[in-house]
Structures are given as C-alpha cells and as structure tokens.
Amino acid sequence: MKSNMQLPIYLDYSATTPVDPRVAEKMSACLTNEGNFGNAASRSHSFGWQAEEAIETGRAQVAELINADPREIVWTSGATESDNLGIKGAARFYQKNGKHIITSSIEHKAVLDTCRQLERDGYEITYLPPDENGITQPEAVEAAMREDTVLVSIMHANNEIGVVNDVAAIGEITRARKVIFHVDGAQSVGKIPVDVVAMKIDLLSMCAHKMYGPKGIGALYVCRKPRVRIEAQIHGGGHERGMRSGTLPTHQIVGFGEAARVAQEGMAEENARLITLRQRLWDGVSDMEEVYLNGHPEQRLPGALNVSFNFVEGESLIMALKDLAISSGSACTSASLEPSYVLRALGRSDELAHSSLRFSVGRFTTEEDVDHAISQVRAAVEKLRDLSPLWDMYKDGIDLNSVQWAAH
Amino acid sequence: MAYGEKVLDHYENPRNVGKMDADDASVGTGMVGAPACGDVMRLQIKIDDNGVIEDAKFKTYGCGSAIASSSLLTEWVKGKTLDEASQIKNSEIAEELALPPVKIHCSVLAEDAIKAAIDDLKSKSDNAVAS
Numbered sequence: 001m002k003s004n005m006q007l008p009i010y011l012d013y014s015a016t017t018p019v020d021p022r023v024a025e026k027m028s029a030c031l032t033n034e035g036n037f038g039n040a041a042s043r044s045h046s047f048g049w050q051a052e053e054a055i056e057t058g059r060a061q062v063a064e065l066i067n068a069d070p071r072e073i074v075w076t077s078g079a080t081e082s083d084n085l086g087i088k089g090a091a092r093f094y095q096k097n098g099k100h101i102i103t104s105s106i107e108h109k110a111v112l113d114t115c116r117q118l119e120r121d122g123y124e125i126t127y128l129p130p131d132e133n134g135i136t137q138p139e140a141v142e143a144a145m146r147e148d149t150v151l152v153s154i155m156h157a158n159n160e161i162g163v164v165n166d167v168a169a170i171g172e173i174t175r176a177r178k179v180i181f182h183v184d185g186a187q188s189v190g191k192i193p194v195d196v197v198a199m200k201i202d203l204l205s206m207c208a209h210k211m212y213g214p215k216g217i218g219a220l221y222v223c224r225k226p227r228v229r230i231e232a233q234i235h236g237g238g239h240e241r242g243m244r245s246g247t248l249p250t251h252q253i254v255g256f257g258e259a260a261r262v263a264q265e266g267m268a269e270e271n272a273r274l275i276t277l278r279q280r281l282w283d284g285v286s287d288m289e290e291v292y293l294n295g296h297p298e299q300r301l302p303g304a305l306n307v308s309f310n311f312v313e314g315e316s317l318i319m320a321l322k323d324l325a326i327s328s329g330s331a332c333t334s335a336s337l338e339p340s341y342v343l344r345a346l347g348r349s350d351e352l353a354h355s356s357l358r359f360s361v362g363r364f365t366t367e368e369d370v371d372h373a374i375s376q377v378r379a380a381v382e383k384l385r386d387l388s389p390l391w392d393m394y395k396d397g398i399d400l401n402s403v404q405w406a407a408h
Numbered sequence: 409m410a411y412g413e414k415v416l417d418h419y420e421n422p423r424n425v426g427k428m429d430a431d432d433a434s435v436g437t438g439m440v441g442a443p444a445c446g447d448v449m450r451l452q453i454k455i456d457d458n459g460v461i462e463d464a465k466f467k468t469y470g471c472g473s474a475i476a477s478s479s480l481l482t483e484w485v486k487g488k489t490l491d492e493a494s495q496i497k498n499s500e501i502a503e504e505l506a507l508p509p510v511k512i513h514c515s516v517l518a519e520d521a522i523k524a525a526i527d528d529l530k531s532k533s534d535n536a537v538a539s
C-alpha cells in the first residue's frame with residue numbers, strides 16, 4: 001500500500017488549523033476586482049450591498065452554530081480581541097454595580113492578562129484554582145460570588161489540556177444572580193456543541209482559525225435576551241452597532257461563516273473519528289512506565305491529549321520528535337524556565353509539568369499519522385530516559401522529593 | 409526554536425553517556441540543577457594515579473542545549489588535570505555550541521557540574537588523608 005503520509009505530521013490543531021479547502025474557495029471569491037471586494041459600509045452602490053449580503057450570511061452561519069440570533073454577533077479580529085472586548089467592555093459598563101470579577105487560574109493569557117489590566121484599574125479578581133482534573137467546579141464559582149461580583153469569565157475548553165468545563169451549570173448560577181457570564185469559546189466553538197441559550201451564556205468569545213477558518217477573524221456573542229451591554233474598546237465609524245468599529249473584512253467573515261457551516265454539518269461524524277484517533281494515540285503510549293494523562297479522561301475535546309512522560313524534559317523530547325509538529329507544556333524557551341502554569345495548577349509536580357507534550361489531532365489527521373507518532377514518541381522517550389539521571393534515580397528506588405536540589 | 413549544528417550533533421550523538429561508581433575513591437560526582445527548573449546534570453570524572461582525568465561520564469535531564477553542554481564538557485575534561493578542568497568557563501562552552509542568550513544557563517550549569525565533581529573528588533581525598 002502506498003503511503004500518503006506527509007512529514008512532518010501536524011499534531012497541533014489546538015494551536016491553529018489549516019483552512020478547509022471549501023472555506024478557502026469562498027474566501028477567494030471576495031478579494032479581486034472580479035470578486036465581492038466592496039466595503040459593506042458603502043450604502044450607495046451594489047459593491048457595498050453585495051459585501052453586506054455576504055457578511056450577513058456569514059453572521060447567520062456563525063449565529064446558527066451557537067444557537068444565537070445574528071444580531072448578537074459582533075465581528076472582531078480573533079478570540080484575544082473578543083476576550084478583551086467582552087471582559088473589559090462588561091466590567092466597565094457595569095462598574096457602578098461592583099468591581100469584582102471571578103475567573104479561573106488556567107484561562108488563556110488573553111483572559112488572564114485582561115484581568116490583570118482591570119486589577120490595575122481598581123477591579124478585584126478572584127482566580128479560581130481548577131480541580132486536579134483541570135475542571136473549574138460550578139460550586140467553586142458559586143462559593144466565590146460576592147455582592148459586588150459583576151462578571152464571571154470561565155473558558156469552555158482549555159487550550160493546553162483540552163478539558164471541557166460544565167458551562168451550563170455555571171450559567172445557571174450566574175443567570176440566577178444576574179451576574180454577567182463570559183465564556184472563552186476559542187477552543188470549543190465548531191468542535192463541540194455550544195448552545196448559548198441552553199448554557200445561559202451572556203458573552204462568548206470565538207475565533208475562526210481553530211475551526212478550519214482563517215486567522216485574524218473572530219466574534220463576540222453579546223446576548224440580547226436578557227440584554228447585555230458592553231462598552232466599546234475600539235472607537236471609530238460605529239460599525240457593529242458601535243461595539244466594534246472598523247471596516248469589515250468580507251473575505252474573513254465569509255470564511256468564518258463557511259467554516260461554521262462545515263463544522264456544524266459534520267460535527268458528530270468528525271468527533272467520532274477524532275475520539276478514535278485520540279484513544280489510539282493514548283493506547284499507543286500509555287503502556288510505557290511513568291506516563292500520565294493530564295486533565296479529565298472523558299470531559300475533554302475529541303482531538304486533544306496532554307501527556308507527561310516522567311523524567312524526560314519536554315523540550316528535548318520535542319527536539320527528538322522531528323517528524324511531529326507538536327507543542328510542549330513547558331515554557332523552557334522563555335528565560336523564566338517556568339513550567340506550564342496550567343499543569344502546575346492541576347497540582348502536577350514540577351518534573352511532570354516539565355515533561356508534558358500537547359498532542360491535538362484534527363480533520364486531516366490519519367490513522368497512519370497517529371501510528372507513526374506513537375513509534376516516534378516511544379523511541380524518543382526511551383532514548384532520553386537512557387540519558388536521564390532522574391530516570392536512573394527512579395530505577396534505583398530513590399524518591400526525588402527526598403533529594404536536596406541546588407536551586408539555580 | 410532552531411538549534412545550532414553543534415547542539416544538534418551532541419544531542420543526536422551524545423558522547424560519554426553513562427554512570428560510574430560514585431563510591432570509587434578515584435571518581436568524583438557532580439549533580440547540579442533541579443527537576444523544578446527543568447534541568448539536572450550528573451557529571452562524573454575518574455582520575456588516574458597522576459591526577460589526570462582519564463574518563464568522564466554524564467547523564468542530563470534537560471533541553472537539547474543542556475544535553476549538548478554536558479556532552480561537550482565530558483570531551484573537554486578528558487586528559488586534563490583537575491586544575492586545568494576547573495579553569496573551563498561557561499562562556500567557552502556557550503561559544504563552542506553557539507548557544508542563544510536564553511540557553512546560556514545550560515552552559516553555566518555545565519561549569520557548575522565540573523566544579524562540583526572536582527570538589528567531590530577533593531573532599532574524598534581529604535577524608536582519605538584525615539582517616
């Protein structure tokens with residue numbers, strides 16, 4: 001049998017996805033002189049009207065994916081901007097009601113750094129630690145609520161470990177108290193079912209590039225019933241009902257819309273396939289000694305797997321895996337040498353946090369890709385353990401915690 | 409991040425990987441770093457009767473640059489006296505491997521490792537004299 005495998009194998013779908021060919025085709029029709037290149041804000045000619053029509057189609061498609069009304073979709077440049085707009089926008093609009101915000105300690109930096117900025121502006125933030133499976137428990141949110149809490153921001157799916165929070169349960173708590181509920185859906189929208197009505201979400205951040213759409217386009221869902229208000233963060237021509245000014249990028253929006261349509265159409269089937277691939281990958285490596293799954297075993301995105309290979313340092317492991325495009329949980333390339341803050345929050349030891357790899361399979365991953373990844377990982381872990389003094393010590397029965405390490 | 413050629417070479421073909429008997433009076437062991445920081449090096453040297461390093465072995469848990477720094481060091485110390493070996497500077501290792509600034513600490517760790525191994529040997533011989 002002839003192999004179609006292309007090297008390196010892309011196993012980093014959590015970072016970004018390629019654009020689906022169906023999406024790319026729709027996008028290319030909105031660029032050139034022959035295409036739909038007009039400015040949707042031009043009201044005086046057909047170029048503008050056509051662009052507006054394409055944008056409204058995209059809006060309806062994204063809205064449908066999350067069970068929203070098209071009027072509840074505000075276009076942005078991506079999930080980072082949506083997180084900023086949703087969190088700062090709501091915090092500032094409702095500041096007369098209080099200045100306390102609840103979030104989790106393992107949010108994406110787009111949320112955490114936005115919260116840090118609000119702290120500098122006089123807001124008080126509670127950062128909830130997740131449980132050892134990486135889940136933010138709804139009871140913990142409930143317990144952190146105060147009189148002056150105005151906003152809760154909890155991610156739907158985590159970018160690093162892929163665990164999925166029970167946002168519907170959190171939505172019950174926030175709606176009952178009339179506290180605004182923002183959800184970072186960058187990793188979940190288009191991958192697993194999201195229903196803003198059933199989940200009682202007030203603000204939802206999304207981006208296209210994790211669901212086979214283009215980079216540089218995102219959206220913020222802003223609930224109309226009950227009416228949620230936000231203060232604009234980017235001012236200008238008053239586009240998007242004044243919530244986000246700037247000429248709308250027709251090709252990007254059309255791409256996002258088509259990606260949403262394709263995602264919704266094939267979601268159940270695609271997820272069944274991805275879960276099989278993910279399980280195959282896990283089964284292929286988990287019989288080695290001292291291998292740990294990070295995050296909840298079932299409550300996770302279909303394609304996401306985060307594994308710690310104890311006594312092997314993550315960056316050196318990635319270096320050995322030349323045929324695989326994956327990411328390491330450890331941020332050893334930064335000068336700080338900090339291990340992943342997400343894994344540390346799960347209570348993982350520093351060694352385990354330094355030893356983690358994030359695999360994410362997606363639409364174009366094959367069984368053959370996964371099998372090749374398994375054999376590469378096994379060989380690399382063996383090679384590096386032969387090089388590892390920690391592995392020696394483990395094999396000699398020495399408890400690493402009993403050793404006095406010289407900090408440096 | 410792209411790695412330099414020499415780092416890759418040492419990483420792919422590490423020299424002198426192994427372990428010697430730490431209780432042997434002619435063997436000095438230096439273990440530096442910490443799992444929490446993402447790198448631990450164990451460097452061992454064995455001296456002959458003239459105090460010249462005749463063998464060196466290492467094992468390293470850490471990134472490719474840490475592995476390469478310790479591998480290179482084992483090559484460099486062989487045939488040197490303890491005094492000569494203690495003169496090796498981290499900057500020489502960093503230069504030889506063309507380490508980028510964020511990886512300089514790997515070469516520092518290697519320098520610490522050879523110093524620790526030499527100290528271990530010296531304390532062994534001091535104890536031997538004392539008893």
Ligand SMILES: Cc1ncc(COP(=O)(O)O)c(C=O)c1O
Binds near residue numbers: 080083187
């Ligand atoms: C959970 C989460 N939030 C926010 C972002 C930021 O998205 P974007 O790169 O579209 O700004 C990402 C993607 O990296 C993410 O995974």
